Amino acid sequence: MSAEMEYFTLSDGSRLPKIGFGTYRTAGEEGVRAIRAAIEAGYRFFDTASLYETERPLAQAVRESGVPRESFIIETKLWTDEMGAGTARAALERSLRRLGTEYVDLYLIHWPRQTGAWDEDWKALDLETWREMEKMQREGKIRRLGLSNFLPHHLENILAHAEIRPVVDQLELHPGYSQEAAVAFCRAHGVLPMAWSPLAHGDRKSDVSAVLSHLAEKYGRSEQQIALRFLLEKDILPIPKAMSGAHIRANLQVFDFSLTPEEVSQISCMPQTAWRGEHPDFAIPQKKSNPQNV
Numbered sequence: 001m002s003a004e005m006e007y008f009t010l011s012d013g014s015r016l017p018k019i020g021f022g023t024y025r026t027a028g029e030e031g032v033r034a035i036r037a038a039i040e041a042g043y044r045f046f047d048t049a050s051l052y053e054t055e056r057p058l059a060q061a062v063r064e065s066g067v068p069r070e071s072f073i074i075e076t077k078l079w080t081d082e083m084g085a086g087t088a089r090a091a092l093e094r095s096l097r098r099l100g101t102e103y104v105d106l107y108l109i110h111w112p113r114q115t116g117a118w119d120e121d122w123k124a125l126d127l128e129t130w131r132e133m134e135k136m137q138r139e140g141k142i143r144r145l146g147l148s149n150f151l152p153h154h155l156e157n158i159l160a161h162a163e164i165r166p167v168v169d170q171l172e173l174h175p176g177y178s179q180e181a182a183v184a185f186c187r188a189h190g191v192l193p194m195a196w197s198p199l200a201h202g203d204r205k206s207d208v209s210a211v212l213s214h215l216a217e218k219y220g221r222s223e224q225q226i227a228l229r230f231l232l233e234k235d236i237l238p239i240p241k242a243m244s245g246a247h248i249r250a251n252l253q254v255f256d257f258s259l260t261p262e263e264v265s266q267i268s269c270m271p272q273t274a275w276r277g278e279h280p281d282f283a284i285p286q287k288k289s290n291p292q293n294v
């Protein structure tokens with residue numbers, strides 16, 4: 001790393017590296033190689049999920065790195081078909097087994113709703129799941145609890161009843177999809193917003209790209225580095241995924257320059273045209289966790 005890693009302080013006083021490494025679509029041997037390259041480059045915070053089937057590759061890369069387990073922040077998530085008290089407990093046990101660890105540093109509910117948009121039971125199911133997660137945290141299997149794709153109304157339900165508060169909320173956030181209302185709500189309630197697909201999967205819509213490309217030229221960086229710096233300027237934690245060694249390293253080279261408030265505003269005010277198309281209330285991804293992945 002050419003620039004020192006920086007850290008966010010969470011509401012419980014603990015710290016998280018300001019950049020994590022996403023592992024969606026890093027399965028298999030190629031995935032292990034990419035994660036190992038990420039560890040060598042200096043990443044210590046890794047995001048996975050039972051759905052991704054990358055918990056085992058992550059465990060293998062961590063084991064082979066020789067870096068002590070306690071130096072890592074391992075974050076995983078339970079999928080929609082793993083929500084509920086007993087099911088959430090079994091899901092965490094499976095994740096711990098696949099990760100080869102006694103505890104996870106962060107455990108998240110992946111999606112706020114299990115079924116369709118007009119499902120009336122989502123609030124009760126979210127709370128039942130959360131209470132079980134609280135119990136598992138007290139038992140020492142989880143260090144901190146968090147959420148993913150929870151919009152203000154989903155978060156409110158948890159915050160109104162939680163004994164242990166969520167420290168992070170992982171949302172789709174990148175230039176061209178800033179979700180200002182959700183981010184402001186997180187901020188007001190001491191929840192750190194984390195950006196999934198911070199590079200919009202690596203591709204750009206032309207209107208957003210014009211601004212990014214102008215700034216990339218000004219600062220001698222890539223559009224992707226400008227996108228990551230934009231999130232950091234807004235105190236949002238990005239978790240870029242990359243298979244290429246050059247991308248893995250480049251995504252850490254974002255602590256030695258900054259954007260002006262005017263430039264941040266210019267990106268924030270671009271049309272919100274880069275949304276990936278899965279709304280937490282209306283698009284319930286029709287994915288199922290793999291029953292063979294135990």
Ligand SMILES: NC(=O)c1ccc[n+]([C@@H]2O[C@H](COP(=O)([O-])OP(=O)(O)OC[C@H]3O[C@@H](n4cnc5c(N)ncnc54)[C@H](OP(=O)(O)O)[C@@H]3O)[C@@H](O)[C@H]2O)c1
Pocket residue numbers: 021022023024025047048110148149170171195196197198199200201202203222224225239240241242243244246247248250251
């Ligand atoms: N909570 C959720 O519901 C949710 C949903 C989606 C994702 N996530 C998490 O967020 C992570 C990141 O999101 P993502 O994987 O969707 O997409 P992303 O990180 O926005 O983009 C990844 C793509 O960008 C390319 N890339 C990476 N660095 C680059 C660079 N410096 N220059 C040019 N291209 C670059 C990668 O190429 P190469 O691979 O070829 O290097 C890959 O094609 C996931 O891995 C997952 O952990 C969470």
